[in-house]
Amino acid sequence: MQSTRIPTDPDDPLTAAIAPPPDESPAQREVRLREEAEAKRINDEIEERLKLDRAAWKRHKSSFKLLLLGQSESGKSTTLKNFQLAFAPNAWQAERASWRAVIQLNLVRSINHILDILAQEMSKAPTTTSPISSPYIRPTTAQARLDNPTPASSTASGLDRSSTPSPTERSSSPPPLHFTNAHALLKLRLVPLRRVEADLKQLIGAATDELAPDSSALPEGVAEDANAAVLFDGTLSRRRPAEFYVRSNNSWRETLLSAYQGLHKDSTGEVRAAATFDGQSKLEDATEIIASCADDMQALWNDPVVRDVLNRRKIRMEQTPGFFLDDIPRIAVRNYEPTDDDVVRARLRTLGVQEHRLVMERSGISPLATNDVSREWMIYDVGGSRTSRAAWFPYFDDANAILFLAPISCFDELLQEDRRVNRLEDSFLLWKAIVQSKLLANCIIVLFLNKYDLLEKKLRSGVKVKKYLPSFGDRENSAPVLAQYLHQKFKDQHRELSPQARRPFYGYVTTAIVSDRPSPHRVVSDPPPLRAYAEHQGHRVHARCRYVLPLRRFYPCISADRLLLVPLLLPPALRHAVRDGILRHNLKKADFV
Numbered sequence: 001m002q003s004t005r006i007p008t009d010p011d012d013p014l015t016a017a018i019a020p021p022p023d024e025s026p027a028q029r030e031v032r033l034r035e036e037a038e039a040k041r042i043n044d045e046i047e048e049r050l051k052l053d054r055a056a057w058k059r060h061k062s063s064f065k066l067l068l069l070g071q072s073e074s075g076k077s078t079t080l081k082n083f084q085l086a087f088a089p090n091a092w093q094a095e096r097a098s099w100r101a102v103i104q105l106n107l108v109r110s111i112n113h114i115l116d117i118l119a120q121e122m123s124k125a126p127t128t129t130s131p132i133s134s135p136y137i138r139p140t141t142a143q144a145r146l147d148n149p150t151p152a153s154s155t156a157s158g159l160d161r162s163s164t165p166s167p168t169e170r171s172s173s174p175p176p177l178h179f180t181n182a183h184a185l186l187k188l189r190l191v192p193l194r195r196v197e198a199d200l201k202q203l204i205g206a207a208t209d210e211l212a213p214d215s216s217a218l219p220e221g222v223a224e225d226a227n228a229a230v231l232f233d234g235t236l237s238r239r240r241p242a243e244f245y246v247r248s249n250n251s252w253r254e255t256l257l258s259a260y261q262g263l264h265k266d267s268t269g270e271v272r273a274a275a276t277f278d279g280q281s282k283l284e285d286a287t288e289i290i291a292s293c294a295d296d297m298q299a300l301w302n303d304p305v306v307r308d309v310l311n312r313r314k315i316r317m318e319q320t321p322g323f324f325l326d327d328i329p330r331i332a333v334r335n336y337e338p339t340d341d342d343v344v345r346a347r348l349r350t351l352g353v354q355e356h357r358l359v360m361e362r363s364g365i366s367p368l369a370t371n372d373v374s375r376e377w378m379i380y381d382v383g384g385s386r387t388s389r390a391a392w393f394p395y396f397d398d399a400n401a402i403l404f405l406a407p408i409s410c411f412d413e414l415l416q417e418d419r420r421v422n423r424l425e426d427s428f429l430l431w432k433a434i435v436q437s438k439l440l441a442n443c444i445i446v447l448f449l450n451k452y453d454l455l456e457k458k459l460r461s462g463v464k465v466k467k468y469l470p471s472f473g474d475r476e477n478s479a480p481v482l483a484q485y486l487h488q489k490f491k492d493q494h495r496e497l498s499p500q501a502r503r504p505f506y507g508y509v510t511t512a513i514v515s516d517r518p519s520p521h522r523v524v525s526d527p528p529p530l531r532a533y534a535e536h537q538g539h540r541v542h543a544r545c546r547y548v549l550p551l552r553r554f555y556p557c558i559s560a561d562r563l564l565l566v567p568l569l570l571p572p573a574l575r576h577a578v579r580d581g582i583l584r585h586n587l588k589k590a591d592f593v
């Protein structure tokens with residue numbers, strides 16, 4: 001092969017330096033040419049990589065950036081999971097298995113929480129005689145005994161809860177709780193779940209720990225309003241660089257996925273490397289212990305005395321994040337595989353700001369996957385606790401849209417991290433800070449008034465809104481009325497505070513999980529909460545839209561000329577935003593109010 005050289009000045013020092021030696025032998029020449037060819041190949045490769053990087057960067061720049069904001073437990077990550085499920089189902093399937101440990105941990109944590117409460121109550125209450133006096137006698141199922149006590153045991157242990165209360169019991173203080181040896185036995189048998197919880201936590205990482213209440217007080221004279229708003233003062237954020245970090249949201253998934261893959265290979269007979277990953281054996285052990293505790297977990301959860309304890313303490317397990325106690329027989333098995341809904345409902349706290357790249361996989365599934373929309377979205381899911389909020393700023397600069405989640409069921413709850421602050425009030429202050437932020441002036445802002453299903457349940461159980469929200473006044477104590485009231489409040493603040501007078505408001509009432517799951521096909525006979533809300537508002541609902549399901553289920557109901565259930569409206573809104581830069585008032589009058 002002949003090397004082609006550009007004729008250059010022989011006096012030029014560089015030309016002289018790279019010129020072949022005058023007495024070069026044919027063999028030396030061959031080596032030199034080979035080395036030059038290799039150097040060229042490497043150079044071309046680098047050039048090519050740079051080109052790809054440039055293209056990737058350009059693509060990154062042109063991708064649509066969506067920020068999910070809102071207080072902790074408002075449903076940001078749940079909404080993100082709905083997006084992934086709807087638009088990137090293949091990627092979703094690939095990582096579904098990694099959620100198994102999270103769901104198992106959610107379940108085990110709930111059981112351990114109940115056991116803690118039980119232990120406290122039992123230490124206070126006198127233990128009565130029970131037929132199960134020996135821990136060595138293992139009944140067929142503990143549940144059978146707890147649910148169907150023999151008449152003798154009922155009388156002796158007080159498990160017969162329909163018996164007439166004594167005059168003292170009829171007084172204002174509730175009757176004493178009657179624990180039996182069966183409860184002590186359950187506590188004993190479920191002890192291994194403590195280790196399971198510790199192992200799973202260690203495997204998954206710090207996000208498994210929920211927030212501890214913060215007892216530190218605000219400085220004297222600092223109003224809550226100021227405290228929240230100051231975080232979103234653009235000038236302040238620029239002067240004092242926010243501490244932020246992007247934690248890889250993939251690390252725990254990768255760890256668990258590779259561990260599961262190892263387990264899977266075992267079952268198909270492939271050789272497993274010796275002394276493999278510690279995680280595999282921990283996962284195996286956890287699944288084994290959980291499966292062997294299934295009956296006892298079920299017995300604990302079904303036990304009327306335990307339920308009584310929870311009721312008296314006003315603990316509503318059904319409303320706690322990561323509630324899987326109604327699914328014990330399905331989850332506490334050796335071959336448990338999470339369903340889509342399990343993954344959507346699984347609770348894992350977000351730490352820092354997590355970047356998710358979402359590439360729309362299927363066209364035709366939604367109006368998003370059309371030509372005028374970026375196929376690639378960068379979604380930023382943030383940790384919502386107060387201490388995490390300073391980390392949001394650096395993402396405000398080039399965000400295209402904000403999806404703000406405000407849970408409306410929490411009007412009677414306090415912030416986990418600051419027990420003096422009402423959660424609804426915190427959401428409201430945060431919303432005000434977001435809508436008035438100059439950094440976000442050109443962003444489309446969409447509001448999800450989330451957890452409507454929980455709001456409905458709460459109001460149905462008799463909680464009075466007025467007690468916690470005096471401004472609600474004497475309005476009807478119902479979910480649709482409160483949802484509409486709050487919708488208007490948030491809308492008013494947006495109008496008053498927005499730095500962009502013409503920025504449109506998009507506010508929707510949402511339920512991000514399947515809350516009622518009566519059958520595998522989820523046919524709901526009564527109008528589900530959101531549908532009822534839509535009807536209450538006098539909107540027509542598409543005939544095919546028979547039930548309220550996560551966002552993805554709404555898409556088949558899209559119809560341009562009709563008013564549809566709420567979450568449907570987000571994608572068209574964002575689609576227009578992408579196409580037009582800033583959203584114009586060109587959407588059909590499809591807003592809820």
Ligand SMILES: Nc1nc2c(ncn2[C@@H]2O[C@H](COP(=O)(O)OP(=O)(O)OP(=O)(O)O)[C@@H](O)[C@H]2O)c(=O)[nH]1
Pocket residue numbers: 070071072073074075076077078079320321322323344345346347348349350351382383384385405450451452453454510511512513515
């Ligand atoms: N019933 C009900 N539960 C919901 C709804 N949306 C979210 N959840 C549950 O609420 C819990 C918290 O949801 P997440 O999505 O993890 O909350 P988050 O806003 O990401 O919270 P952080 O990561 O702490 O900021 C989870 O257990 C969800 O399953 C809803 O609409 N209804």
Ligand SMILES: [Mg+2]
Pocket residue numbers: 076077078348349350381382383
């Ligand atoms: Mg989250």
